[in-house]
Amino acid sequence: MTSESTHGSPPQRSTTQRSTKVLLVTGMLGAGKTTALRALEDLGWEPVDNFPVRLIGRLLHTAPGPGHEGEAGGGDAPLAIGFDSRTRGFDPHAIVAEIAAIAEDEDVSFTLLYLDCGAEELERRYNETRRRHPLAGDRPVAEGISAEREIMEPLRRIADVVISTTQFSTNDLQRTIRELFAPSAPQDMTVTVSSFGFSRGMVPTADLVFDMRFLDNPHWIDELRPLTGRDEPVAEHIRADPAWDEAFARIRGLVLMLLPRYEAQGKAYVNIAFGCTGGKHRSVFAAESLARALREKGRSPTLLHRNLDSGTNDLVEGSTRS
Structure with a gap:
């Protein structure tokens, strides 16, 4: 497993303390988003999967304020919002713009986590589960994976953390999520x-x-x-x-x-x-x-x-x- 701050020019995050903590979780289908969200839930995050990213701003501004433990937006329950290429209204360029807008909000501290995986391993996972790739249609799985990777590239480019799960077991990914995003994890540079x-x-x-x-x-x-x-x-x-x-x-x-x-x-x-x-x-x-x-x-x-x-x-x- 691996993790990093990726190359490129991600939106600038303020290093000051903010009231609402948000982790956006996305990446390649089959790379482990569901596993990551479950691990985050075990750590006390409030998971929301397949959420239309264009509505994040509305979610953050209508959520309960600090003190509502266990509720989305509460000071004691950071948000983990999962989305991927299947999410309703998915538009990577619009999402990048939305993330840039969120970055300007003084009351929000957010991180973009991107889960990646090698094409051969993704194809193996699809064949093993006998699932169809949503972007493949009647074509081979490999073509759907290739098309998805091209679509997702703008998000991978601005991600704060990229985890490659090519060599990972489910336990490996869960452990890495705990190490990076546990409440006790250091707030300084990881x-x-x-x-x-x-x-x-x-x-x-x-x-x-x-x-x-x-x-x-x-x-x-x-x-x-x-x-x-x-x-x-x-x-x-x-x-x-x-x-x-x-x-x-x-x-x-x-x-x-x-x-x-x-x-x-x-x-x-x-x-x-x-x-x-x-x-x-x-x-x-x-x-x-x-x-x-x-x-x-x-x-x-x-x-x-x-x-x-x-x-x-x-x-x-x-x-x-x-």
């Missing part, structure tokens, strides 16, 4: 440190990506292969690499220098990703090391390992030592 395997695709939502494949690969050590970057024998092997100390010191210094600058720019979410070939050894150790360094500096990063449970094999790592 920092996510993640690991991944390049052989299984880049993290599309990362703000900073560090390629750790320059380090000696523990995969080619028989006794280390079944272990992970969380295990001390692997950690010792990586720390023994002459390049590790200097490289990590520079990465650590760069990140510690950039984070305050991101905060000064009003950035709410930063995802720092470490990659290696399979996502099991070098990237995991590097992510764990940076997360530890950030905690020592008083930060509370979310730590995610996308491919830690995917397993590694010679087909993924390559046929020769690298």
